[in-house]
Amino acid sequence: MRVADHPQAGRRGRPPGTSARELELISLRLFTEDGFDETTVERIATAAGVSKRTFFRYFDSKADVLWHAFDGEVRALRAALRAIRADVPMMEAIRQAVVGVNRYRAQDVPELRTRMNLIGSVPALQASAAQHYDAWERAISEFAAGRLGLAADTLYPLAIGRATLAVCRSAYEQWAERADADLTVYLDQALHAVSVGFDPSRLRQ
Amino acid sequence: MRVADHPQAGRRGRPPGTSARELELISLRLFTEDGFDETTVERIATAAGVSKRTFFRYFDSKADVLWHAFDGEVRALRAALRAIRADVPMMEAIRQAVVGVNRYRAQDVPELRTRMNLIGSVPALQASAAQHYDAWERAISEFAAGRLGLAADTLYPLAIGRATLAVCRSAYEQWAERADADLTVYLDQALHAVSVGFDPSRLRQ
DNA sequence: ACGTTAATCGTCATCGCGTGACGAAATCAA
DNA sequence: TTGATTTCGTCACGCGATGACGATTAACGT
Numbered sequence: 001m002r003v004a005d006h007p008q009a010g011r012r013g014r015p016p017g018t019s020a021r022e023l024e025l026i027s028l029r030l031f032t033e034d035g036f037d038e039t040t041v042e043r044i045a046t047a048a049g050v051s052k053r054t055f056f057r058y059f060d061s062k063a064d065v066l067w068h069a070f071d072g073e074v075r076a077l078r079a080a081l082r083a084i085r086a087d088v089p090m091m092e093a094i095r096q097a098v099v100g101v102n103r104y105r106a107q108d109v110p111e112l113r114t115r116m117n118l119i120g121s122v123p124a125l126q127a128s129a130a131q132h133y134d135a136w137e138r139a140i141s142e143f144a145a146g147r148l149g150l151a152a153d154t155l156y157p158l159a160i161g162r163a164t165l166a167v168c169r170s171a172y173e174q175w176a177e178r179a180d181a182d183l184t185v186y187l188d189q190a191l192h193a194v195s196v197g198f199d200p201s202r203l204r205q
Numbered sequence: 206m207r208v209a210d211h212p213q214a215g216r217r218g219r220p221p222g223t224s225a226r227e228l229e230l231i232s233l234r235l236f237t238e239d240g241f242d243e244t245t246v247e248r249i250a251t252a253a254g255v256s257k258r259t260f261f262r263y264f265d266s267k268a269d270v271l272w273h274a275f276d277g278e279v280r281a282l283r284a285a286l287r288a289i290r291a292d293v294p295m296m297e298a299i300r301q302a303v304v305g306v307n308r309y310r311a312q313d314v315p316e317l318r319t320r321m322n323l324i325g326s327v328p329a330l331q332a333s334a335a336q337h338y339d340a341w342e343r344a345i346s347e348f349a350a351g352r353l354g355l356a357a358d359t360l361y362p363l364a365i366g367r368a369t370l371a372v373c374r375s376a377y378e379q380w381a382e383r384a385d386a387d388l389t390v391y392l393d394q395a396l397h398a399v400s401v402g403f404d405p406s407r408l409r410q
Numbered sequence: 411a412c413g414t415t416a417a418t419c420g421t422c423a424t425c426g427c428g429t430g431a432c433g434a435a436a437t438c439a440a
Numbered sequence: 441t442t443g444a445t446t447t448c449g450t451c452a453c454g455c456g457a458t459g460a461c462g463a464t465t466a467a468c469g470t
Contacts, residue, residue: 010467010468011416011417011466011467012415012416012417012465012466012467012468013415013416013417013418013464013465013466013467014416014417014418014419014463014464014465014466015417015418015465015466016417016418016419017418017419040454040455040456041455041456041457042455050419050420051419051420051421052420052456052457053419053420053421053422053458054418054419054420056456056457056458057418057419060457061456061457062455062456062457090403090405091402091403091404123335123336126335126336127332127333127335127336128332129335130328130331130332130334130335131328131331131332144403147405148405148408154379155375155376155379155391155394155395155398156398156403156408158375158378158379159371159372159375159376159395159398159399159403160398160403162371162372162374162375163368163371163372163399163403165371166364166367166368166370166371167364167367167368169367170360170363170364170367171360171364173363174359174360174363186360189360190360190364193360193361193364193365194364194368194399194402194403195402195403196402197296197399197400197401197402197404198295198296198349198361198364198365198368198399198400199296199402200295200352200353203353203361215438216437216438216445216446217436217437217438217439217444217445217446218436218437218438218444218445218446218447219435219436219437219445219446219447219448220436220437220446220447221446221447221448222447222448245425245426245427246426246427246428247426255448255449256448256449256450257427257428257449258428258429258448258449258450258451259447259448259449261427261428261429262447262448265428266427266428267426267427267428411470412469412470413468413469413470414467414468414469414470415466415467415468415469416465416466416467416468417464417465417466417467418463418464418465418466419462419463419464419465420461420462420463420464421460421461421462421463422459422460422461422462423458423459423460424457424458424459424460425456425457425458425459426455426456426457427454427455427456427457428453428454428455428456429452429453429454430451430452430453431450431451431452431453432449432450432451433448433449433450433451434447434448434449434450435446435447435448435449436445436446436447436448437444437445437446437447438443438444438445438446439442439443439444439445440441440442440443440444
């Protein structure tokens with residue numbers, strides 16, 4: 001967690017020499033061109049016209065630069081869950097909320113797909129995923145805890161949060177490598193599957 | 206993946222100065238005493254009477270030393286899945302297999318709990334989890350793929366493998382921090398929950 | 411116009427992880 | 441004893457990440 005990005009008027013001090021977004025775009029390009037491990041932070045920083053030290057003032061690690069966008073969507077997920085009416089069944093509510101916050105504009109799709117392909121193929125990035133997924137899982141867990149009347153750190157809410165993320169990650173990856181359908185279709189299918197307990201006779205074809 | 210540990214008779218060459226198991230026990234002790242981040246590989250190696258370089262000949266990273274035991278259990282899981290009769294429903298088969306390979310002897314429980322507490326609390330260890338979980342997930346995915354008549358890298362098998370791991374991790378953690386029941390009880394409860402789609406009216410109290 | 415305050419940045423030093431290269435040590439076999 | 445084999449230690453190095461500290465750049469107050 002770093003990255004302020006608050007373009008404030010009337011602020012003092014030396015103006016930023018770059019932005020988190022610029023570092024993100026440069027990193028994305030270099031990672032796809034040369035590979036994640038082969039791209040040093042020094043190179044990214046130089047390409048952005050700043051020093052290596054400055055990069056680490058924007059992001060806590062080299063991997064975090066790719067999770068910038070994802071982190072912001074947790075707030076959207078929480079808001080979507082709050083907006084669901086109380087008479088919608090729990091797993092159906094989760095499905096609606098998750099699918100709702102994953103409707104991307106067409107112009108954002110290529111970058112999203114590039115990012116997910118990197119995350120899905122580079123071990124160092126998969127390793128960095130855990131801490132970023134944590135907040136997402138908790139959002140689901142706390143919603144489930146409220147519905148079930150349990151604490152969020154007990155078995156069922158925890159399991160629901162993680163299982164939900166698990167199937168969504170599968171949907172993301174299928175969508176990222178194949179390009180034959182909308183992301184929401186995959187998510188909807190995956191979340192439907194978990195809500196019927198993966199019962200083969202109830203899985204959609 | 207490293208760690209040979211093949212005590213071969215009639216072999217040539219200089220005998221090993223330590224073993225993976227010894228390094229594992231020493232690491233476990235130092236990690237709990239001083240913390241994972243505070244314990245350098247240099248210290249572990251010195252405590253084992255070898256050099257830092259030798260540690261990295263046994264394990265690929267400092268974190269991997271804690272996953273040594275876990276990696277070995279994937280083979281057991283695959284075998285357990287193969288042994289399930291074909292007329293047992295898919296999710297029920299998975300539940301039986303997972304619970305079956307997680308019956309630990311009483312004397313192994315303290316070390317297991319120590320390891321899981323570390324993995325659950327140290328970010329660097331959580332990050333290292335991804336690559337070790339991968340083989341476990343694939344074992345489940347491939348079993349599900351066989352039952353569903355699908356490829357293992359398609360949505361449903363992938364989702365089943367990951368969701369299964371997700372709820373099992375929740376069970377592991379609940380068991381590791383509370384100490385009020387057998388691990389298999391938590392696992393059974395978590396796997397039952399996913400098999401009924403987390404339907405509140407069908408969750409056990 | 412000038413000094414003050416505030417924010418960002420660059421440089422430098424440092425630590426630890428992880429890896430490659432290469433020779434030394436220890437054991438068995440011929 | 442000699443040679444082959446296996447493990448080990450030393451050395452060097454690159455890179456990620458962090459702390460300290462002074463230099464830059466701008467707005468603000470007088």
